[in-house]
Amino acid sequence: QVQLVESGGGLVQTGGSLKLSCAASGRTFNSYVTGWFRQALGKEREFVAAISWFGGITSYADSVKGRFTISRDNAKNVVYLQMNSLKPEDTSTYYCAVRRSTSHASSPVEYDYWGQGTQVTVSS
Numbered sequence: 490q491v492q493l494v495e496s497g498g499g500l501v502q503t504g505g506s507l508k509l510s511c512a513a514s515g516r517t518f519n520s521y522v523t524g525w526f527r528q529a530l531g532k533e534r535e536f537v538a539a540i541s542w543f544g545g546i547t548s549y550a551d552s553v554k555g556r557f558t559i560s561r562d563n564a565k566n567v568v569y570l571q572m573n574s575l576k577p578e579d580t581s582t583y584y585c586a587v588r589r590s591t592s593h594a595s596s597p598v599e600y601d602y603w604g605q606g607t608q609v610t611v612s613s
């Protein structure tokens with residue numbers, strides 16, 4: 490079992506930055522993929538970024554490429570999402586998730602463990 494806790498959300502102006510953290514506890518996931526998803530009010534949950542625990546391979550949604558960076562600290566069991574040049578359309582609840590596989594996936598149903606989410610609000 491893996492427990493995930495997100496933090497770092499908040500209110501920021503357009504063009505600002507935030508750094509989200511996802512702390513994992515329980516079973517270690519050295520060979521898993523960790524992803525960030527987001528869900529705005531009334532919309533479906535969508536993929537944002539993912540990173541392989543081994544090798545650090547990353548993938549991004551087109552909407553965040555060049556603005557968001559996913560990274561990890563293996564020693565601390567933490568995955569980060571650095572978000573720059575934020576836009577009002579980035580406003581969502583952001584979720585961290587773990588997939589028990591070494592291959593990346595962008596569908597929420599491919600992920601096995603989820604955190605409770607952290608709210609990000611970007612004001613115009």
